[in-house]
Amino acid sequence: MTTAFVLTGGGSLGAVQVGMMAALQEQGVTPDVLVGTSVGAVNAAYLAGPGTSDGRLESLSRLWNRMRRRDVFAPHPQRWVGAVLGAAPSLFTEDPLRRLLQDNLGYAELEHARLEVHVTAADLVTGEAAILSAGPVVTAVLASAAVPGLLPAVTRDGRTLVDGAVGDVDALRHADACGVDEMYLLPAGYPCAGPAPVSAAGTALTSLSLVLHHQLLHQVREYRGRAALHVVPPLCPLVVSPADFSHAASLQNRARHATRGWLTQSASHAAEPDATALALHHHAGWDRPPQTAWAQSPQTEGPQSPHTGDPGAHLSTLKGLTA
Ligand SMILES: [Zn+2]
Numbered sequence: 001m002t003t004a005f006v007l008t009g010g011g012s013l014g015a016v017q018v019g020m021m022a023a024l025q026e027q028g029v030t031p032d033v034l035v036g037t038s039v040g041a042v043n044a045a046y047l048a049g050p051g052t053s054d055g056r057l058e059s060l061s062r063l064w065n066r067m068r069r070r071d072v073f074a075p076h077p078q079r080w081v082g083a084v085l086g087a088a089p090s091l092f093t094e095d096p097l098r099r100l101l102q103d104n105l106g107y108a109e110l111e112h113a114r115l116e117v118h119v120t121a122a123d124l125v126t127g128e129a130a131i132l133s134a135g136p137v138v139t140a141v142l143a144s145a146a147v148p149g150l151l152p153a154v155t156r157d158g159r160t161l162v163d164g165a166v167g168d169v170d171a172l173r174h175a176d177a178c179g180v181d182e183m184y185l186l187p188a189g190y191p192c193a194g195p196a197p198v199s200a201a202g203t204a205l206t207s208l209s210l211v212l213h214h215q216l217l218h219q220v221r222e223y224r225g226r227a228a229l230h231v232v233p234p235l236c237p238l239v240v241s242p243a244d245f246s247h248a249a250s251l252q253n254r255a256r257h258a259t260r261g262w263l264t265q266s267a268s269h270a271a272e273p274d275a276t277a278l279a280l281h282h283h284a285g286w287d288r289p290p291q292t293a294w295a296q297s298p299q300t301e302g303p304q305s306p307h308t309g310d311p312g313a314h315l316s317t318l319k320g321l322t323a
Helices: 011-026 039-048 056-066 077-084 095-104 137-144 171-177 200-222 248-264
Strands: 003-007 033-037 116-123 129-132 154-156 159-163 182-186 228-231
Touching: 003 011, 003 039, 003 171, 011 039, 011 056, 011 182, 011 200, 011 248, 033 039, 033 137, 033 171, 039 056, 039 095, 039 116, 039 137, 056 248, 095 137, 116 137, 116 171, 129 137, 137 154, 137 159, 171 182, 171 200
Parallel strands: 003 033, 003 182, 033 116, 182 228
Antiparallel strands: 116 129, 116 159, 154 159
16 A cells, blocks of 8 residues: 655645644554645655655654744845846745755755655746656755745756746646555645735745645546545634744644544545535634634634634634734
């Protein structure tokens, strides 16, 4: 029995996937194949890891807990001026993320990873989807995470590559083609209960998260592969912006708890995959300051998750909504 994990994009919400994988690991569900897009590519490449060492998921969790926004999007006023004047292709450089990957992945080529790993990207010139399965891992992940306008495109094998969300890559079909028996889709989610983003990074990342969810909903509904597909429900309601990296620990904890609950509901992860968990929606009024009645009694007054049965344990996510 072989298993694939498919990890989608969502900026800082990639921490959610770590909590999901921790809950799956508790039940003995671990991947043989990893397919990642954007921040999902960061997680996939890290988890695929070098050598044969255990504890990779735990160290990924610690990496998320110490990661800050400047580790991906470092302020660079000179760059911002250049971007406005047409002298720079993006608001931020890829240098911080490149250093993060070089310092933490521990291997150089995708094909040298302990687990089979593939990352998705999109050709910015042709619009074609690209699946990267061999060659330098750092540039592959940088390409997959190159949010247009925020981070520069990556030139690789003669192609100009950006975030995999742009190319509408069918990661499910690709994972199925790897010949696995079971497949778990781990969506990073989007701030379905958050206010409209106010920063460039928040706007771009939230937009791509919505695009990815829309694609996933379609791909899950159209999935006819051989492998059994399980859709792990994303966190809902979720307030945290994909550009806010200060909630990694609480996102992981909440996702771990929610995924444990989902795993115990046999009907929710057996037989047909449940695409309804991915449907785009918004919780009106959820972004108000938490002084209303539901702040004391969220299970009865606040909006309820349409799919996870996880209405509480998220008040900490109401802080720091500046992105
Ligand atoms: Zn929701």
